[in-house]
Amino acid sequence: MDFADIIRRRRSVRAYSGRLPDPAVVDQLVDTARRAPTAGYSQGIDFLVVDNAALVANFWSLVSDPDDADERPHTDNPPMVVIVLSDPDRYIARYSDPDKIDFGLDNEEAWPVKFWDVDAGMAAMQLQLAAVNEGIDTWFFGVAHGEDELRQLLSIPDTRKVIGVIALGYRADDEIRVGSATTRARRPLSEQLHRNRW
Numbered sequence: 001m002d003f004a005d006i007i008r009r010r011r012s013v014r015a016y017s018g019r020l021p022d023p024a025v026v027d028q029l030v031d032t033a034r035r036a037p038t039a040g041y042s043q044g045i046d047f048l049v050v051d052n053a054a055l056v057a058n059f060w061s062l063v064s065d066p067d068d069a070d071e072r073p074h075t076d077n078p079p080m081v082v083i084v085l086s087d088p089d090r091y092i093a094r095y096s097d098p099d100k101i102d103f104g105l106d107n108e109e110a111w112p113v114k115f116w117d118v119d120a121g122m123a124a125m126q127l128q129l130a131a132v133n134e135g136i137d138t139w140f141f142g143v144a145h146g147e148d149e150l151r152q153l154l155s156i157p158d159t160r161k162v163i164g165v166i167a168l169g170y171r172a173d174d175e176i177r178v179g180s181a182t183t184r185a186r187r188p189l190s191e192q193l194h195r196n197r198w
């Protein structure tokens, strides 16, 4: 697929058919994602693929907010997810190395921008674009509900931050598009692009 087509086709798909992407292709997507840039080549991003049907069902029941009246119909849930995790300790260790120590970033509080979060976003985007290139639909979202239970279910180490989730699959034929992008206009380029000075 042409790069411009990948960018145009990518959108947050929230209603899926039950068809699972090929696990070998998913492995390739993660391999592509982990090649995204990381600060100091810290490589402190992990990817937890959840494609076991029982675990996926459990995942959705844990992260879905029972009080949310706008909840998507359960049957439309994506058939698998990749949880993107960052490891702040790995960055702090890397920035304690002799070639980085002068940055003064050898403790978490000193980081004005948490590069582990930045890197997780870059990796997540790279995974999504690679997925679209394979004809796979995606949806990135944050875990706003049930994180503690999810950590327990999937044995996620306390040292890792849950940055977000990438749902993967194939859009449902009867998908009804929902989400903020369907109700809000894109800001004009002239408003967001600043050249040479603000």
Ligand SMILES: Cc1cc2nc3c(=O)[nH]c(=O)nc-3n(C[C@H](O)[C@H](O)[C@H](O)COP(=O)(O)O)c2cc1C
Pocket (backbone or CB within 6 Å): 010, 011, 012, 013, 140, 141, 142, 143, 144, 164, 179, 180, 181
């Ligand atoms: C950091 C981040 C968090 C998001 N969290 C949610 C979420 O909790 N629920 C949701 O439905 N979509 C979530 N989204 C998807 C956005 O709503 C979506 O990307 C945006 O509306 C633009 O639409 P598009 O992805 O279709 O272009 C999130 C996206 C990002 C980048």
